[in-house]
Amino acid sequence: MIDNVTIESDDKITRYLFGKNQFASSNGRVKYSAFLPPNGKNETSVFKITDLKEEDIWKIGDINVAPNRGKPIQARGDLFVVNVQNAGLEVEMETTPHELHANIIGWPDHKAARILSAKKLEKKAKLLLKVDGV
Amino acid sequence: MIGTTVIGRNPLNEEAINEYLALKQYGHLTQNTFATQLNKPFGTNDVFKTFLSYNRNWFAPQLVLDKLELVHNECASENWDGYDASPIEDIAFQEMRNLICALPSFISVPDVIPEPDGAIGLEWENDEGHSFIISLNGTNIINYAGMFGEDIETYGTEQFKGNIPKAILHNLKRLFEYNE
Numbered sequence: 489m490i491d492n493v494t495i496e497s498d499d500k501i502t503r504y505l506f507g508k509n510q511f512a513s514s515n516g517r518v519k520y521s522a523f524l525p526p527n528g529k530n531e532t533s534v535f536k537i538t539d540l541k542e543e544d545i546w547k548i549g550d551i552n553v554a555p556n557r558g559k560p561i562q563a564r565g566d567l568f569v570v571n572v573q574n575a576g577l578e579v580e581m582e583t584t585p586h587e588l589h590a591n592i593i594g595w596p597d598h599k600a601a602r603i604l605s606a607k608k609l610e611k612k613a614k615l616l617l618k619v620d621g622v
Numbered sequence: 623m624i625g626t627t628v629i630g631r632n633p634l635n636e637e638a639i640n641e642y643l644a645l646k647q648y649g650h651l652t653q654n655t656f657a658t659q660l661n662k663p664f665g666t667n668d669v670f671k672t673f674l675s676y677n678r679n680w681f682a683p684q685l686v687l688d689k690l691e692l693v694h695n696e697c698a699s700e701n702w703d704g705y706d707a708s709p710i711e712d713i714a715f716q717e718m719r720n721l722i723c724a725l726p727s728f729i730s731v732p733d734v735i736p737e738p739d740g741a742i743g744l745e746w747e748n749d750e751g752h753s754f755i756i757s758l759n760g761t762n763i764i765n766y767a768g769m770f771g772e773d774i775e776t777y778g779t780e781q782f783k784g785n786i787p788k789a790i791l792h793n794l795k796r797l798f799e800y801n802e
Contacts, residue, residue, distance in 0.1 A: 506704025
């Protein structure tokens with residue numbers, strides 16, 4: 489049974505990536521800007537993926553995320569909730585769009601401080617490229 | 623005469639680099655462009671790749687300007703990232719062009735990174751994994767952030783009036799351990 493209510497420090501989350509400028513496959517890097525919230529917002533959309541199989545993680549992205557974004561998923565960046573907390577941010581479940589959807593919240597108001605927080609997330613994120621057929 | 627030797631920081635190779643930088647028509651930097659423009663009978667593949675890697679110690683603005691133009695074109699429309707990102711506006715593009723042309727020569731070629739609020743970032747990283755980022759959005763304000771080791775961080779804001787602010791230069795020198 490999927491636990492979509494609580495989120496703990498050892499939970500794993502992922503950020504689906506749609507633009508090639510958000511990651512660098514040559515050195516396995518999710519770029520800091522991929523984690524920054526969009527203009528006028530203070531939250532970054534992620535999904536809780538603790539204990540999910542790889543194929544299911546990609547399926548959630550393909551079926552539930554990509555159609556709403558108007559672009560195919562190219563990759564994703566995985567990290568743990570504790571990494572977010574160590575960057576001075578938090579993760580909060582927000583299950584309206586999907587039972588496993590969450591947001592990274594607590595972004596500082598100062599743009600430069602946001603960049604620093606996003607860079608800390610980048611350093612802990614693991615890049616996974618989407619392979620055709622997955 | 624440039625052969626297939628590895629380009630290092632010596633007078634012969636600096637001659638080749640200066641020759642390239644003096645070209646009046648840069649165009650899009652490709653291996654063929656590089657070889658054709660220099661008109662040198664050498665192993666272009668090896669030399670071209672070495673030239674690019676050599677730029678870790680030699681900042682060539684045109685390489686970054688080419689990247690900047692590419693990013694601007696790819697992120698010129700709304701939602702370029704799939705998460706409702708704002709487009710990179712011409713004013714941000716032009717401001718970043720001006721800043722790149724004002725950067726000092728002791729740095730390496732940075733990564734050019736579009737940001738979802740329509741700003742453009744330049745990011746440098748050294749061999750120790752330390753990094754420094756500057757971000758512009760067309761309002762003459764530079765937002766910057768740096769990580770120079772465990773718990774050694776900085777961030778702040780400076781005005782851009784055409785010259786690189788001292789705080790930015792200081793952090794670039796810190797990253798590249800540049801001593802005048």
